Every structure is written in C-alpha cells, then in structure tokens.
Amino acid sequence: MSFGKTTRIHLADGSPTGIKHAELVNWTGQAMVCPRSRVAELGNWPECTRPGVYLLVGEDADQGRELTYVGEAENVFERLKGHLRNKDFWRRVVFFTSKDDNLTKAHVKYLEARIVELARTADRSKLENGATPQLPTLPRAERDAMEEFLESLRILLGALGFSTLQPVAAKPETSSQVSGPLAKIALRFNPGNRVIDAQGASTDEGFVVLRGSKGDPNVGSSLSKGYRDLRESLINDGAIVADAKAIQFSRDVLFSSPSAAAAVLAGGAYNGREAWKAKDSKSLKQLEEDLAGGN
Numbered sequence: 001m002s003f004g005k006t007t008r009i010h011l012a013d014g015s016p017t018g019i020k021h022a023e024l025v026n027w028t029g030q031a032m033v034c035p036r037s038r039v040a041e042l043g044n045w046p047e048c049t050r051p052g053v054y055l056l057v058g059e060d061a062d063q064g065r066e067l068t069y070v071g072e073a074e075n076v077f078e079r080l081k082g083h084l085r086n087k088d089f090w091r092r093v094v095f096f097t098s099k100d101d102n103l104t105k106a107h108v109k110y111l112e113a114r115i116v117e118l119a120r121t122a123d124r125s126k127l128e129n130g131a132t133p134q135l136p137t138l139p140r141a142e143r144d145a146m147e148e149f150l151e152s153l154r155i156l157l158g159a160l161g162f163s164t165l166q167p168v169a170a171k172p173e174t175s176s177q178v179s180g181p182l183a184k185i186a187l188r189f190n191p192g193n194r195v196i197d198a199q200g201a202s203t204d205e206g207f208v209v210l211r212g213s214k215g216d217p218n219v220g221s222s223l224s225k226g227y228r229d230l231r232e233s234l235i236n237d238g239a240i241v242a243d244a245k246a247i248q249f250s251r252d253v254l255f256s257s258p259s260a261a262a263a264v265l266a267g268g269a270y271n272g273r274e275a276w277k278a279k280d281s282k283s284l285k286q287l288e289e290d291l292a293g294g295n
Helices: 036-044 076-086 105-122 140-159 225-237 258-266 284-291
Strands: 007-011 020-024 029-035 052-059 066-073 090-098 187-189 198-202 207-209 240-242 247-249 253-255
Touching (some): 036 076, 036 090, 052 076, 052 105, 066 076, 066 105, 187 258, 207 258, 225 240, 225 258
Antiparallel strands (some): 029 090, 052 066, 240 247
16 A cells, blocks of 8 residues: 655755755655755755765766766765766766664665666666676665665655656556556557557656557658657667667657657657557547546
C-alpha cells in the first residue's frame, strides 16, 4: 500500500531558481539544491559540511541529453569546490546529508553505489561515472537502514524535479478497463499496411514508447521540423536504431505527448490520442473520456 508524503522546501532567498533546502516530514535525511554559480554560498550552511551523496546535473553537449555525475564525500562542500575546477558540464547540484549526523563514510559509499545502479537501470540520464562503484559491506541492519534512506531520497529527488532515479514507465497491463491510472493500460500504434508496430503507455509525465517498438524508416513532408529534429537526436543518441526497413526503439523513451510519439514513429503528423489504442480498439481519447465519466 502506498501512503502520501509531505515535503518541506525552503527557498533560501525566495527565488525558485536559487538555493533550496528540502526534507520529507518524519525523515532523518535532508536535501539541498544549488546552482553552480552559487556553490560558494554553501559554506554558510552547516548541512553541507557533513558526509553525503550528491548528483551533479548538466547536459551532454554532443547528444543534448541530461548528463549526471554521482559522488560521495565526507564533506560535501569541500568536494564541490573541487568539482568547480575539474568538471565543467554541470549546472546544478543536489545532495543529501543527515540531520542527525548518523551517516558515515561507509553509508554514503553504499548510497553512491546504489544510486549509480538505479540511475543506470532507469536510464533517464547519461551517467558521467565510469564503472559502478562497489557496494561496501555493511551489517544487515545498517544495509536495511540505507535502503530505507534511499527510498526516501528517491522520492524527494523526484519531487525536486530530478528524474534520474525514476523509471520511465512501469510495464502496462493488457486490460483496457479504466479503474486507475492510464499508465497501467497497454496501448498499441499499428495503423496497418505499414511497418509501424509500437507499444506505449500514457503516464503522469507524458507518453512512453516502449523498447522494441518499430516505426517507419521514411520521413514525410508532414513531419514538422521540431519532430524531425527530435527523431534525429534519438537516432544519434542510440535510443532509436534505424535501417532501410524500419526504425526500432532500443530503450523506453518518454515523449511530451502521444502525438509526438506517433509522429516520430510514423515519420509524419498523427493525432496520437486517436492513433494509440487499447486491446479492445478503444483509442486513448476514449479511455480518457471513460476515466472522466464521459460515457
């Protein structure tokens, strides 16, 4: 059973883009988010001089994809000052320390290794880390405590707008009975007489095309420049593998809308809410109307 969570976010100077301090109610951890340009100000925050784990977040200049580096330190502030000199890509840092000073070096090394592992699995960002760090050996009770800490960390990280550890989509079901989130309903885009055969799901963040989906290798004049550039960037990134017969998705890919997903797959303009259909041939548009009580 899932329970609601309450977060508290303090904007240090009243600006949503400045330094933030965040926490989950009844959790011993705490998070801070800071723009690269204001790292020097963290020296005034005792929360930053403790052992912790951090994520440097920027953009891969070659692929235009989010780039993330995961690290740990006994004094986060001192480590970040070093990264100002030796890492140029990052624009923001988010890090986690403990309010009760109970995180040790072994704990943060464990968290670092697990975050890298989860980030590789989620595949939302390109990782700047090399090999996955080795998990340190912890007593069972300590390991369980860190896994519990990690779950709260993951939730707060997502609430702060960092999707690094959030899976793109859960595996949808085949049923089209609307009794919960639409993300649970498997949708298919298969217009017939074409190579297109794609699976996807409508999620809280947008529309996900699932790994293995196939699309048309040709691009028509109706495909807008924006979608044309998006398709090309996904091919360059390796998310889509193209040959003369078809394009195929090598991983789950999140799109801003079902129409964007359909257009990239078809190589031309498509009404995604009509094109994506459940097992009983109900369109996504009909499913949304059912959920809203339209029938």
